[in-house]
Amino acid sequence: MRRIHVALPVALLALSGCAAPGASGAGHYPWHTDITATTFWVGEIFDPHAADGSQVISAYDGQWMRHYGGCDGVVRQDECHTEQRTAENGYFPTSMTPKENPFYLDLPFNDVGDPVAFRQRAEVVPWADEPEYAQHADDRGFSFMKNRWVEITRDGRTCYGQIQDAGPGEYRDAEYVFGSDDVRPANERYGGAGMDVSPALNGCLGFSELNGKNDRVDWRFVDDVDVPDGPWKTLITTRQVSP
Numbered sequence: 553m554r555r556i557h558v559a560l561p562v563a564l565l566a567l568s569g570c571a572a573p574g575a576s577g578a579g580h581y582p583w584h585t586d587i588t589a590t591t592f593w594v595g596e597i598f599d600p601h602a603a604d605g606s607q608v609i610s611a612y613d614g615q616w617m618r619h620y621g622g623c624d625g626v627v628r629q630d631e632c633h634t635e636q637r638t639a640e641n642g643y644f645p646t647s648m649t650p651k652e653n654p655f656y657l658d659l660p661f662n663d664v665g666d667p668v669a670f671r672q673r674a675e676v677v678p679w680a681d682e683p684e685y686a687q688h689a690d691d692r693g694f695s696f697m698k699n700r701w702v703e704i705t706r707d708g709r710t711c712y713g714q715i716q717d718a719g720p721g722e723y724r725d726a727e728y729v730f731g732s733d734d735v736r737p738a739n740e741r742y743g744g745a746g747m748d749v750s751p752a753l754n755g756c757l758g759f760s761e762l763n764g765k766n767d768r769v770d771w772r773f774v775d776d777v778d779v780p781d782g783p784w785k786t787l788i789t790t791r792q793v794s795p
Contacts, residue, residue: 581678581773582732584746589704589769590720591762592658592748595623595632611662611718612698613794621651624751634762637755642783644752652791654752655713655784657702660725660739662718664695664793669724676726678773693793701779704749704757704771711756712774712784713749720745747771756783 592598595617596607610616617623623632626647637643644654663673674680674689677696688694700715721739728737728746737746743765749757759767779785 585770587746589747590745593624594620643755652789656716657713658717660722661729662723666723706757
C-alpha cells in the first residue's frame with residue numbers, strides 16, 4: 553500500500569535534527585520509493601551460522617566493530633542490542649562514544665567482495681567516471697560505495713546517512729540500486745527489504761519499530777556537497793576498505 557507523506561513543520565524538523573524534504577539539490581539521482589527498510593547495528597549478531605549474519609564485520613571492513621568503537625547500542629549478557637535513539641543527543645548511542653558516523657546504512661551492491669558487482673561497478677555506478685574513483689577501477693582495496701551519502705525520507709522526515717555495508721540479502725542488485733523507481737529490490741528476505749539503516753537513522757526517521765520489517769522509506773543518492781548540516785555530519789566516516 554502506498555504511504556501518504558505528511559509534511560512536518562520546518563521548525564519542528566529543525567528541532568528534531570531532521571532536514572526538510574527536498575533540501576538537497578541532488579536531482580540527477582533517481583528516487584526509489586516505498587522501499588522496506590530494516591534496522592541493523594554494529595555489533596549485532598542475528599544469525600551466527602550465516603555468512604552474513606554478523607555486523608561485527610562489514611562488507612568493507614573486517615574490523616568494523618573495533619573501528620567503530622564497539623557495540624552501537626547496549627550490551628546485555630554479553631550481547632549487543634539496539635536501543636531507542638532521540639534528538640536529545642543527536643540520535644547518538646547512549647552507552648558508548650562512536651569513532652565513526654552512527655548514521656550509516658547498507659544497499660545490496662557489494663562492489664568489492666562480490667565478483668559480479670566488482671566487474672560491473674565501472675559501468676553501473678553513476679560516479680565511477682569521477683577521477684577519485686576512476687583511478688581505482690581495478691583496485692579491490694577501494695570501494696565505490698563505502699562512505700557515499702544517501703538521502704532518506706519517511707512520513708515527512710528527511711535524514712542522511714553513509715553507506716558502510718552491503719545488503720540486505722543480495723549483493724549484486726545493480727538494477728535496483730542504480731535503476732529507476734519502477735525496479736524493485738531483488739531480495740525476498742526480511743520482508744523484501746531494500747535497505748538496512750542504523751539505530752541513529754531509525755530514530756531520526758521515526759521508525760515505528762526498533763528492529764522490524766514494516767517501515768518503508770524513499771531514498772536516493774546525494775553528493776557530499778548536497779548534504780545539509782545536521783547530526784549526520786557531526787562525525788563523518790572517511791575510512792576506506794579495511795581487511
